[in-house]
Amino acid sequence: EVPCLDNAVVVLANLENQTALHANYNNKNMVVSGFALGNTIESKTKGIWMWCVPHPNKEGHTLVLLDTEGLGDVAKGDSKNDGWIFCLAVLLSSTLLQYPLTCHILTENIKIRSTEVADEEEEEDSKFVQFFPSFTWVVRDFTLELVIEGKRVTEDEYLEFALQLKKGVSKKVSDYNLPRQCIRNYFPSPRKCFVFPSPASPENMTRLESLQERDLVPDFLEVTGRFCDHIFHNSVVKTVKGGHRVTGKLLGHLVEIYVDTINSGKVPCLDNAVVALANLENQTAVQEAFKAYQIGMEKVKNKFPVGVDDISSEHQKFSSLATSEFMKRSFKDEKREYLKKLMANMYYVGLLQENEMASEKKCRDLLKNLFSDMNKRLQDGEYSQSGGYELYCRDRDTIVEQYRREPNKGVSAEAVLNEFLNERGPEANSILYTDTKLTENDRKIQEEKEKNALLKQKYKEEEEKRIESERIMQAEKERQEDQMRQMQEKFNKELEQQQQEMDRAIESKLKEREEMLKKGFSEKADLLNEEIANLKKEKESSGGLMKEYVMPILGAVAEILPTVFNYKVLNKALTNI
Known part of the structure; x- marks a missing residue:
């Protein structure tokens, strides 16, 4: 080598x-x-x-x-x-x-x-x-x-x-x-x-x-x-x-x-050699590009859970790096086979899911730790006496505020809190109806207040999901734009190289035709005229590859967007099967 x-x-x-x-x-x-x-x-x-x-x-x-x-x-x-x-x-x-x-x-x-x-x-x-x-x-x-x-x-x-x-x-x-x-x-x-x-x-x-x-x-x-x-x-x-x-x-x-x-007894063919060479080189290009992406994203995984902006920006950065590495080595990937393989390997959806699960675990552990003292008081019956419901709500709200002040909880902070509060709903309802200090009217007021609080928390969870989805989509859009820019540069470079080949051939044929005319070989000059015309026609048509090469790639890279957008829905649907 x-x-x-x-x-x-x-x-x-x-x-x-x-x-x-x-x-x-x-x-x-x-x-x-x-x-x-x-x-x-x-x-x-x-x-x-x-x-x-x-x-x-x-x-x-x-x-x-x-x-x-x-x-x-x-x-x-x-x-x-x-x-x-x-x-x-x-x-x-x-x-x-x-x-x-x-x-x-x-x-x-x-x-x-x-x-x-x-x-x-x-x-x-x-x-x-x-x-x-x-x-x-x-x-x-x-x-x-x-x-x-x-x-x-x-x-x-x-x-x-x-x-x-x-x-x-x-x-x-x-x-x-x-x-x-x-x-x-x-x-x-x-x-x-x-x-x-x-x-x-x-x-x-x-x-x-x-x-x-x-x-x-x-x-x-x-x-x-x-x-x-x-x-x-x-x-x-x-x-x-x-x-x-x-x-x-x-x-x-x-x-x-x-x-x-x-x-093998066959005649070497330039096209066949290029296809075989391209397959070997493109396989290596996918491996090297994914390796660059993997190394970068492994560092991000070690920091999970992180915010959606963090994971999206890092994915965008290392995806751009991987695409750049792929473009350096790949050639003649006309069916976009190897680009699709690279995109499939860049497991963004999987990373989002891993980050979400890491966030869920951290938030559950945090809530479990924060509620440990309150659980002990509950077991000791402190909330079962007269005025216990007011004490229960005060302690719970204090813990929720402590939870919200805790940094670096990741993307599932509100979702886990909403799930946690709903799970403790029957507990709060039981304390409400055993509190002898409260009248029937007081209980109805508190019950309505509890429902409103849960609805408000549900809204916060949905808002958290909406913001997360918007940021993911925006980051993915920017990543695709960067990838398309690199694809455009790659296409322009390859087109320029192909046209340089043709220009060299046309120039050589023109000189040869001039020489044949000088020496009186008119038939050979006529044949050269045909060859020159064919080369010029081929050169003009090569620019039309844009529609066949670059534009379909836009569709290929766009296929990932619905998957990214719906990954949570799909994940939950699979979980419930």
């Missing part, structure tokens, strides 16, 4: 083993050891090796170097295996360093969509440019001058000259054009080229790894410096289809997905 958030991935796909590029890469990255390199045609490494180094210019990034040095080993005699390795390197990389021009196998070994419809396969062939890495051609041991038709040219101009197509329909012309056409079709402009002279004198070529910088040819060092600066500054973070950035863990998952697909 690459231990960082963002990674620029570079591929070196070489068909010859001996390369001074590796030796000087060691110098530029200040790496003291690496993989063995041979000085013969026999490869020292097989398949793809990976080398991760801290990015020299971008904090929080890792430069991942992939090398397919084993390609072209005649001892293996397996060109099909080489083709799969090369395709795997292209799928994993954000920058492709290639020598020589051999990219025509890509269309046979990579798919964008999981479809077998011929027309769609031809259409997706034109979309590789959206998702393939940037292309840099590395020409080694160059001894000629960069002159074309008597005019000195740049390295990049030399590459475009080398990629020019020939007119004709013969097999020789087709074989010549095929790899060049593939590079032009699949890899976006601008393409780069670096022409390296021989790195050292002939006698030193067999021991490049042990050479010091002073032993290398100055011209070679100059080109290498420009080359490394280009890689360090222009290699972008690896992304998957849709623009989601790849971390070290995701890169590992990508390797597993593609290798398993190849080993």
Whole structure:
């Protein structure tokens, strides 16, 4: 696993083993050891090796170097295996360093969509440019001058000259054009080229790894410096289809997905890989987001009972944090499956119930303690004598006032008091009718007074519930607004990433069309016009995803409101079954 958030991935796909590029890469990255390199045609490494180094210019990034040095080993005699390795390197990389021009196998070994419809396969062939890495051609041991038709040219101009197509329909012309056409079709402009002279004198070529910088040819060092600066500054973070950035863990998952697909005899599909990757990443996103919520709310639980404002504000705070954590990692949650899982895990209703039960327990214990002396006096018969009812009411009202002054009783203070007073109603009524000091009329007056007091207490309980519900609803509304804001930002970011992919493809196709028109390939230019029109149409329609993506999420998050509002009613209904 690459231990960082963002990674620029570079591929070196070489068909010859001996390369001074590796030796000087060691110098530029200040790496003291690496993989063995041979000085013969026999490869020292097989398949793809990976080398991760801290990015020299971008904090929080890792430069991942992939090398397919084993390609072209005649001892293996397996060109099909080489083709799969090369395709795997292209799928994993954000920058492709290639020598020589051999990219025509890509269309046979990579798919964008999981479809077998011929027309769609031809259409997706034109979309590789959206998702393939940037292309840099590395020409080694160059001894000629960069002159074309008597005019000195740049390295990049030399590459475009080398990629020019020939007119004709013969097999020789087709074989010549095929790899060049593939590079032009699949890899976006601008393409780069670096022409390296021989790195050292002939006698030193067999021991490049042990050479010091002073032993290398100055011209070679100059080109290498420009080359490394280009890689360090222009290699972008690896992304998957849709623009989601790849971390070290995701890169590992990508390797597993593609290798398993190849080993099963199937062709790697970008869409399938993204779906599989999204499922893995979204599961982790839910777990990490819920963990952040859980840790925060556990601290609140330790303080139960608390007021509704306290629990609602804490829920809102940690829910926002959890949503933010989810948004950082999740992608392509188009059916809102994982967002709903996160919301289901954030047990707000359960917390409200736990807080209510904690409040009820605290209030009952408090009343039991406050009434302990009065209960003793009741047992001793102090309220059974003449004038006992007046004494009973005075003691009871004093205790109620003490109860109300007690802080931090939670959300059920009035409800528990109302329940308690109603439970003691028969007791008060018995004392009232045994008090010989009172006349019949006095008893009726006191009885009416008692009823009014209980009604007043019932009103206080209902008012307490109303205020609690209003505050819960308001807090939940604010939480949803925050969640929708984050969803909107997430959507805008993903839409921007998708449109950047399309803009890059459109720009590349426009340049290619202009080149084809200049060289007289009108039919190819017409085909490019169709591809450009399709890309522009797709870009325009992508903005309509708002109704399909963001708005349904509003309904999904709103589903929790009735549950929160009615949780007490539901809880009591279940209790009475």
